[in-house]
Amino acid sequence: MAQEYRIDPWGTAVRIEYEKLFKYFGISEFAPLLPRIREVFGEPLHLMRRGVIFGHRDYERILEAYKSRERIALVTGFMPSGKFHFGHKMVAEQIIYYQKLGFEVFVVIADAEAYAVRKLDRKKVIEYGLYEYVANLIALGLEKNKHTHIYFQTNYEKPYYRLIQMFSRRVTMAEMEAIYGNMEPGKVIAALTQAADILHPQLEYFGGFKHVLVPVGADQDPHMRLTRDIADRFKSELGFERPSSTYHRFQVGLDGNKMSSSRPDHTIFLTDPPEQAVRKLKRALTGGRATIEEQRRLGGVPEACTVYEFYVYHLIFSDKELLDIYRRCRGGELLCGECKSYATELLAKFLEEHQKKLEKARDRVLDYAEPPEF
Amino acid sequence: MAQEYRIDPWGTAVRIEYEKLFKYFGISEFAPLLPRIREVFGEPLHLMRRGVIFGHRDYERILEAYKSRERIALVTGFMPSGKFHFGHKMVAEQIIYYQKLGFEVFVVIADAEAYAVRKLDRKKVIEYGLYEYVANLIALGLEKNKHTHIYFQTNYEKPYYRLIQMFSRRVTMAEMEAIYGNMEPGKVIAALTQAADILHPQLEYFGGFKHVLVPVGADQDPHMRLTRDIADRFKSELGFERPSSTYHRFQVGLDGNKMSSSRPDHTIFLTDPPEQAVRKLKRALTGGRATIEEQRRLGGVPEACTVYEFYVYHLIFSDKELLDIYRRCRGGELLCGECKSYATELLAKFLEEHQKKLEKARDRVLDYAEPPEF
Numbered sequence: 001m002a003q004e005y006r007i008d009p010w011g012t013a014v015r016i017e018y019e020k021l022f023k024y025f026g027i028s029e030f031a032p033l034l035p036r037i038r039e040v041f042g043e044p045l046h047l048m049r050r051g052v053i054f055g056h057r058d059y060e061r062i063l064e065a066y067k068s069r070e071r072i073a074l075v076t077g078f079m080p081s082g083k084f085h086f087g088h089k090m091v092a093e094q095i096i097y098y099q100k101l102g103f104e105v106f107v108v109i110a111d112a113e114a115y116a117v118r119k120l121d122r123k124k125v126i127e128y129g130l131y132e133y134v135a136n137l138i139a140l141g142l143e144k145n146k147h148t149h150i151y152f153q154t155n156y157e158k159p160y161y162r163l164i165q166m167f168s169r170r171v172t173m174a175e176m177e178a179i180y181g182n183m184e185p186g187k188v189i190a191a192l193t194q195a196a197d198i199l200h201p202q203l204e205y206f207g208g209f210k211h212v213l214v215p216v217g218a219d220q221d222p223h224m225r226l227t228r229d230i231a232d233r234f235k236s237e238l239g240f241e242r243p244s245s246t247y248h249r250f251q252v253g254l255d256g257n258k259m260s261s262s263r264p265d266h267t268i269f270l271t272d273p274p275e276q277a278v279r280k281l282k283r284a285l286t287g288g289r290a291t292i293e294e295q296r297r298l299g300g301v302p303e304a305c306t307v308y309e310f311y312v313y314h315l316i317f318s319d320k321e322l323l324d325i326y327r328r329c330r331g332g333e334l335l336c337g338e339c340k341s342y343a344t345e346l347l348a349k350f351l352e353e354h355q356k357k358l359e360k361a362r363d364r365v366l367d368y369a370e371p372p373e374f
Numbered sequence: 375m376a377q378e379y380r381i382d383p384w385g386t387a388v389r390i391e392y393e394k395l396f397k398y399f400g401i402s403e404f405a406p407l408l409p410r411i412r413e414v415f416g417e418p419l420h421l422m423r424r425g426v427i428f429g430h431r432d433y434e435r436i437l438e439a440y441k442s443r444e445r446i447a448l449v450t451g452f453m454p455s456g457k458f459h460f461g462h463k464m465v466a467e468q469i470i471y472y473q474k475l476g477f478e479v480f481v482v483i484a485d486a487e488a489y490a491v492r493k494l495d496r497k498k499v500i501e502y503g504l505y506e507y508v509a510n511l512i513a514l515g516l517e518k519n520k521h522t523h524i525y526f527q528t529n530y531e532k533p534y535y536r537l538i539q540m541f542s543r544r545v546t547m548a549e550m551e552a553i554y555g556n557m558e559p560g561k562v563i564a565a566l567t568q569a570a571d572i573l574h575p576q577l578e579y580f581g582g583f584k585h586v587l588v589p590v591g592a593d594q595d596p597h598m599r600l601t602r603d604i605a606d607r608f609k610s611e612l613g614f615e616r617p618s619s620t621y622h623r624f625q626v627g628l629d630g631n632k633m634s635s636s637r638p639d640h641t642i643f644l645t646d647p648p649e650q651a652v653r654k655l656k657r658a659l660t661g662g663r664a665t666i667e668e669q670r671r672l673g674g675v676p677e678a679c680t681v682y683e684f685y686v687y688h689l690i691f692s693d694k695e696l697l698d699i700y701r702r703c704r705g706g707e708l709l710c711g712e713c714k715s716y717a718t719e720l721l722a723k724f725l726e727e728h729q730k731k732l733e734k735a736r737d738r739v740l741d742y743a744e745p746p747e748f
Contacts, residue, residue: 116539374612
């Protein structure tokens with residue numbers, strides 16, 4: 001392994017220079033909030049405890065609001081560009097965690113953006129939206145109540161579209177280009193739509209003011225900055241407050257590169273037959289050494305191991321058990337073969353159970369979301 | 375008068391190089407259609423007969439469709455940026471002419487564009503939309519039937535917004551810049567919205583396919599070209615056919631420059647108290663000569679006269695009477711004082727009658743259009 005990893009039991013297989021985000025963009029570290037989260041919310045999500053969620057903006061406001069029993073909306077979205085994989089599951093778990101705490105939930109299926117910017121087939125996009133994204137959210141435990149809103153961007157309420165139109169007044173092309181690079185009409189609309197996705201839950205029409213929390217990937221912060229600026233610019237006219245946000249690391253693909261629907265050999269989907277998922281995980285890049293002898297002597301590098309990352313994100317919920325694996329790996333005691341066997345066992349078990357729920361969930365997608373007619 | 379005018383009894387006070395439109399952009403002359411219009415529709419509108427409507431694209435298609443009893447939508451819009459003046463009335467008369475022929479009517483109140491691009495106050499824009507534009511349309515004779523659709527851009531149906539999103543996929547920023555110059559986000563949305571305004575009546579959701587006719591000012595042809603291109607690009611996906619269009623000249627203000635809400639001294643509004651309107655018209659630029667003697671000798675120049683233009687567009691509906699005034703003016707027989715007296719008399723009479731209808735019409739605006747809540 002040429003790269004150097006910081007020793008970190010919650011480590012990730014790719015180093016992203018998160019420090020830059022803290023230093024230059026004013027994102028705050030999430031870890032110091034954990035005691036307060038425990039106090040206000042109870043047990044933090046494993047993704048919080050393990051630093052997968054590593055940064056935030058104005059999260060304190062969410063904690064205060066929760067303590068004062070004010071309304072809070074959890075807003076997030078999915079691009080229905082392919083099958084639902086474990087990277088998506090991580091976001092779903094955050095949604096469900098906050099829903100259990102009593103947050104109102106707004107989930108946008110970004111079908112307009114998938115069609116206009118990603119240039120995907122419209123029918124496919126709608127089908128993925130319903131039968132991959134909505135279905136998996138249900139199977140993972142998203143409840144349907146009067147505060148659960150899952151919507152397609154092309155099939156929502158008038159005041160949402162009105163926001164997109166209105167926002168266009170107070171955003172310049174120069175600002176957009178600074179964030180998104182070269183702009184095309186589809187990207188202009190997608191960016192303003194995203195701001196409407198985040199801010200619309202505060203409108204009277206959508207039930208009146210609520211604080212907004214948006215869990216996003218680290219790369220999405222420019223959107224958050226633009227949306228926070230838009231909130232400021234429409235504060236007097238529409239009464240908006242800035243949204244809060246959290247930032248999570250991305251789980252990598254099984255070869256250490258990007259996890260993506262377009263890289264199916266290195267990405268495990270929640271619909272993969274367990275045998276197939278197991279085969280993929282068996283071939284995954286680990287932090288093992290060249291020889292067994294060397295590994296016994298030097299220990300493995302869990303920070304560089306995509307299997308270990310699966311434990312951190314998805315397969316092991318006890319921190320104690322996870323730390324034990326970490327120590328045994330680093331100590332040269334636990335070798336990759338044994339470790340992979342255990343991981344595949346947990347993975348197969350999860351998938352079997354999940355896919356049973358998913359089958360039932362598919363019959364219920366239309367209770368959760370209304371797809372566009374075209 | 376330094377400028378030279380073509381002798382033309384239907385002439386306008388400003389020369390616009392309409393020939394360029396014919397030559398370079400493929401707009402066809404409207405006049406040759408008149409016999410066929412008489413045959414298919416009956417008596418042409420005075421604005422057609424007098425060359426105010428001077429050009430078209432694919433109007434033959436509309437005539438054919440009408441003859442075959444196919445459905446046709448007349449689509450047009452108003453920017454609610456101020457009070458309703460005689461320039462707007464000319465468009466209203468076209469709408470009403472086609473409605474009487476049985477066309478379905480779609481009138482957009484461009485409140486999103488007024489707010490986002492023109493940067494007007496939102497409440498004002500909505501108020502103008504209802505109590506100036508919708509009210510005057512009703513007072514001028516627009517009927518409410520199941521095929522009359524007047525809508526605000528920010529308060530319409532989902533599939534309309536879906537079109538805006540979808541169109542953004544197949545339009546480039548370079549194309550838009552070629553048409554509109556420097557693009558800002560508000561202009562991108564306004565341009566795509568305009569295409570949706572024109573094309574949406576063809577959708578199943580809005581009652582299924584109909585041919586579309588759009589009467590516009592000569593300066594609006596670039597929008598038409600973009601929209602026709604968009605129709606082509608979505609033909610297979612959404613079944614669109616290209617819209618047809620007609621092109622009209624603009625009546626000028628009373629000083630010979632632009633007629634505009636922002637130039638109230640030179641623009642007559644349909645809500646002006648008759649005395650005030652009369653005062654404005656009395657001061658209007660005419661085609662008179664420096665002295666009475668000279669005018670008796672050389673004759674007046676009706677082509678340069680804003681009062682004569684009022685006759686052409688609004689005050690005289692008999693071509694015979696109009697031609698008589700034209701000849702008497704050119705012959706030096708009719709002088710400006712007498713002519714203005716007659717014009718102000720007709721104008722005052724029109725305004726008195728119109729304003730009675732307008733008072734009643736204001737109570738009915740909500741039967742015609744639903745304003746946005748914010």
